Amino acid sequence: MESMEEVMFKAQTLIEALPYIREFSNKKVVVKYGGSAMIDKELQLSVIKDVALLKLVGMQPIIVHGGGKEISKWMGKVGKESEFVEGLRVTDEETMEIAEMVLGKVNKGLVQMVEKLGVKAVGLSGKDGGILKVEKKLANGQDIGYVGNITSVNTELIDTLIANDFIPIIAPVGLDKDYQTYNINADDAACAVATAIGAEKLAFLTDIEGVCTNPEDKNTLISVLTLDEADKLIENGVIGGGMLPKIKNCIDAVNNGVSRVHILDGRKNHCLLLEFFTKRGIGTAILKHEGMLEHES
Ligand SMILES: Nc1ncnc2c1ncn2[C@@H]1O[C@H](COP(=O)(O)OP(=O)(O)O)[C@@H](O)[C@H]1O
Numbered sequence: 001m002e003s004m005e006e007v008m009f010k011a012q013t014l015i016e017a018l019p020y021i022r023e024f025s026n027k028k029v030v031v032k033y034g035g036s037a038m039i040d041k042e043l044q045l046s047v048i049k050d051v052a053l054l055k056l057v058g059m060q061p062i063i064v065h066g067g068g069k070e071i072s073k074w075m076g077k078v079g080k081e082s083e084f085v086e087g088l089r090v091t092d093e094e095t096m097e098i099a100e101m102v103l104g105k106v107n108k109g110l111v112q113m114v115e116k117l118g119v120k121a122v123g124l125s126g127k128d129g130g131i132l133k134v135e136k137k138l139a140n141g142q143d144i145g146y147v148g149n150i151t152s153v154n155t156e157l158i159d160t161l162i163a164n165d166f167i168p169i170i171a172p173v174g175l176d177k178d179y180q181t182y183n184i185n186a187d188d189a190a191c192a193v194a195t196a197i198g199a200e201k202l203a204f205l206t207d208i209e210g211v212c213t214n215p216e217d218k219n220t221l222i223s224v225l226t227l228d229e230a231d232k233l234i235e236n237g238v239i240g241g242g243m244l245p246k247i248k249n250c251i252d253a254v255n256n257g258v259s260r261v262h263i264l265d266g267r268k269n270h271c272l273l274l275e276f277f278t279k280r281g282i283g284t285a286i287l288k289h290e291g292m293l294e295h296e297s
C-alpha cells in the first residue's frame with residue numbers, strides 16, 4: 001500500500017507536467033532511438049511506453065530508429081566483419097541486404113510494441129513514399145559503398161499518418177535517383193526528418209549521460225550547450241567518436257529551425273518523460289543561445 005506522501009508526490013509530478021503538456025500539444029517531436037538503449041527488451045518497452053504517452057497526451061511523436069548493434073550481430077552470424085569509417089558502416093551489396101533485413105525486423109518489432117499499448121503505429125523505411133532520397137556519401141573522401149547522404153525528405157506520407165493519428169516509425173534506408181538502396185546513419189535520418197517536418201523538438205537517445213567534458217566521468221555532463229560552445233568542443237577534440245556526427249546533426253537541426261534538441265541517456269528508464277515533463281530536464285540540451293533554456297535548474 002502506498003503512503004500518503006508517495007501518492008502526493010505522484011500528484012505533484014503530474015501537475016509539474018501540465019505546462020509542458022500544454023506547450024507541446026499538437027507539436028511534432030522526433031525521437032531518434034538507437035544504440036545500447038535498443039538492446040535491452042525492458043529498456044525498449046520503457047522507451048516505447050514514453051513515446052506512447054507523448055502521443056496520448058496530445059503530441060505528435062515520430063520515431064526514427066537505428067539498430068547498428070543488431071546489424072553488426074547479424075553480420076557476425078553470417079561471418080562478416082563490420083567496418084566503420086567516421087562512424088559510418090562500410091556497406092557493400094551483401095551488407096546492404098543484411099542491414100535492410102535487420103532494420104526491417106527492428107522496425108516491425110517497435111510497431112508491435114506500440115500497437116500492444118493500444119496506440120496506432122505504422123512502420124516505414126525511407127523508401128516508402130519517397131521519404132528519404134539520397135546520393136552517395138563519402139567518408140573522409142573515401143567511397144564506403146552504399147552509404148547515403150540525404151538530399152531530400154518527402155513529408156507527405158509522414159504528415160498523412162500523423163493527421164490520421166498514427167505514430168510513424170522510420171528505418172534509415174533510402175533510395176538514390178536510380179532507385180538503388182542505400183544505408184543511412186540513423187542520426188542523419190532523424191535530423192533530416194525533424195528539420196523537414198518542422199519538429200518542435202528532437203531527442204537523440206544514446207548510451208551515455210549526454211555530452212561530457214570527459215566521457216569517462218559522468219560528473220562532467222554538460223547540461224546546456226550553445227552552438228558556439230559546441231563548435232569549440234569539436235575544435236579542441238573534446239567531442240569525438242560517435243558523439244561527433246550526433247552533435248553535427250544537432251547543430252544542423254538547431255540551425256534549421258528545430259528549437260529544442262536534446263541528447264539523452266537511453267539507458268535511463270523513462271528518460272524521455274524526465275526530459276519532456278520535468279523542470280530540471282536531463283542530458284544535454286543544444287540551444288542556439290543560452291537565453292532559450294526552457295528548464296529551470
Ligand atoms: N565529449 C563526449 N561526450 C559524450 N560522449 C562522447 C564524447 N566524445 C565521444 N563520445 C562517445 O560517443 C558515444 C556515443 O555515440 P554512439 O556510440 O555512436 O551512439 P549511438 O550508438 O547511440 O548512436 C559515447 O558512448 C562516447 O563513447
Ligand SMILES: CC(=O)N[C@@H](CCC(=O)OP(=O)(O)O)C(=O)O
Pocket residue numbers: 033034035065066067068069071087088089099147148172183184185186187
Ligand atoms: C551508414 C550507417 O552507418 N548506417 C547505420 C544505420 C543504423 C544506425 O545508425 O544505428 P544506430 O543509431 O543504432 O547506431 C549502420 O549500418 O549501423
